[in-house]
Amino acid sequence: MKKPRILIIGGGYGGLRASITLQRMLKEDQADVTLISKHDYHYQTTLLHKVAVGTLGDRKARIFFRKVLDPNKVKFVKDKIIRIIPEENKVEGNGGFYPYDYLVIALGFKPDNFGIKGVNEYAYKLSSLNSALKLARNIEYKFKEFVHTKDIFDLHFVVCGTGFTGIEFAAELAVEFKELCLICDIDISIPKIICVGRSEEILPIFPRHLSQLARKKMEALGVEFVCGGSVKECLENGVLVDIKGEEKFIQANTVLWATGVKGSDVIEKGNIPHKKGRIPVSPELRCKEFENVFVIGDSALATSRDVIHAPTAQLSAQMGDYIGETLVRLLNKRSALPAFKFIHRGTVCSIGHTDGVGVIYGKGVKGEVAAFMKNTIENKWLFGIGGFSMVFKKGQFRYRTSN
């Protein structure tokens, strides 16, 4: 009898959890499980702001798939998926076609430029490890060369977006200014961060008092805010912002675009019905048109999702676990799981290494406790992937160890 072929495309939080769950719960030879990813490593999207500032080394940020997957149970293939052909039960990558009996789509997100001019050309993004490293090199270069350039706008940074990504990056960089100025012999009053957001409060997913607390903490770090402003255009040396009908140019030679995300290109350009690269799914996370196709993480347009408003790492991981178990039950001909239900454990926004604000099991947390909880969340993820030794090697602790 032919073994069923399970194909997982994408190795982010969702795809990796699905793979690990299958690896743990399936017997050897029960199925051919393959994970395909364009990188041979997984990285924690929730830590990219640290990579971008340079406080987390790229080696520590990478988890190589072949180190956590047992090839006898889950085969890893490095390839970039270019097309999904669900009518023929196969996907196409640069390396050829991959047929499947069951497909798990976990292709992740990409930054949404909302059609705004100049974003693709001039703004940095935090969408992958490589994009974060590019920004890190830029920051280091700008500080190191300041002795020659003397251009203060080389040390001005505009962050577009006052959600999680923007705020965590801005805080991390603001804390690091002290270090960078010391190393490069620059007056600490020169570098500057301006965060531009459309909503009146930063971190709008939080209750108002936490948003305001976060803003106060950020301002104490010297970060400036332009709230209720929408970016009209992104240029090489700044952004043009519309603030309640008035145009303002904010000058800065580095712009980070962190306003929001959409689903994958592959889905956006494909034939499966979607909304901005996200596929509508049933409560069991199945693609409505194709019974044997499951969709998780940022690839899924779940109705419950809109209620959650949370950063999606946690959601993606839970979806991955759910689909892993669903597939095991399918192969074992056991009854299906009840509909997927997200358990919202909590959300913490870090503000540098030792501060933060957040909500854990519905309760507000702040300060060192929040920073500790943030690390705990990251380390819990590592533990789920590779046990204690993974936490030890890649974990986040109170003190930075990278420089």
Added chain:
Amino acid sequence: MKKPRILIIGGGYGGLRASITLQRMLKEDQADVTLISKHDYHYQTTLLHKVAVGTLGDRKARIFFRKVLDPNKVKFVKDKIIRIIPEENKVEGNGGFYPYDYLVIALGFKPDNFGIKGVNEYAYKLSSLNSALKLARNIEYKFKEFVHTKDIFDLHFVVCGTGFTGIEFAAELAVEFKELCLICDIDISIPKIICVGRSEEILPIFPRHLSQLARKKMEALGVEFVCGGSVKECLENGVLVDIKGEEKFIQANTVLWATGVKGSDVIEKGNIPHKKGRIPVSPELRCKEFENVFVIGDSALATSRDVIHAPTAQLSAQMGDYIGETLVRLLNKRSALPAFKFIHRGTVCSIGHTDGVGVIYGKGVKGEVAAFMKNTIENKWLFGIGGFSMVFKKGQFRYRTSN
């Protein structure tokens, strides 16, 4: 009264220790002390083999001068020295002239190509953090691209030199092969290291039984040796070796040149009498021609040096301390120190992370004990520079934390 100007050129083990000693022992305003280095960071030369293999991140390997020097006591200037003009009591850098009353020359080493063809063009070196990073990128690239190139010689490495640098690098890389092959899905039998040395024993500074033990440990890691062979020419794809009169071509697309070092270019091209970039010094480490010029580390041709045959980090550091104290006594008009005497605490050659051989206070050590002592030596240096917090941040411990 004008304050005496003390100028230290070079921020390696010797120059940094001299600076730190002056910082600790001089009263504020007692002298104008300036350290000039072409990098704004110090790095531990004894750890470059780890950087080159990729097991130590570049951030962890760097110690920024401005983080350990108090600008009220020791001013740091980033500049590349191009000329020493002792007749006029000044040195020239790319940024201009620096006058001094007392000069400390601590310009370090550079690899000696012994006039052999192709070394400059084709061989990697471990002479600076940047050169080590270049080699690290090459190794990563060769492994990652092997899936496309399929050229086994991309995974063959020739190490020229069987002294400390060559052996520590070869061992570190041999241990890392397991990891690299796993990550890149390469058969572990493909990569290969061949060490070529002129002497019959590897690590000739050790007693014979330790050299032989080291070789046995290295061979257990799969490293091959060509002893008693001298390299005639270095090519893009290997080296031509003369083994007792017979020529042999060893094919490998990466060649590391680690056969020996000489003094700095600046000294070699300058007017002060020298031997291969090293200046003969008095027992008090003074330049014989110029009373107010002191020479330490690899810039010094000390007669006692030839007896020691040890890697010079330890020697350089002790010379730095000695000169720092000498200058403090000079300024305080106290009696001079007795002649410099090197206290040889010990020397350990690491073989990967958990093994090694060495001599500590005249006693042979091996295995885990040697590895532990090696880390202790590195951490002691960090402690001397920045106390416990520096050891915590940059220290070497039993387990790797970098990837």
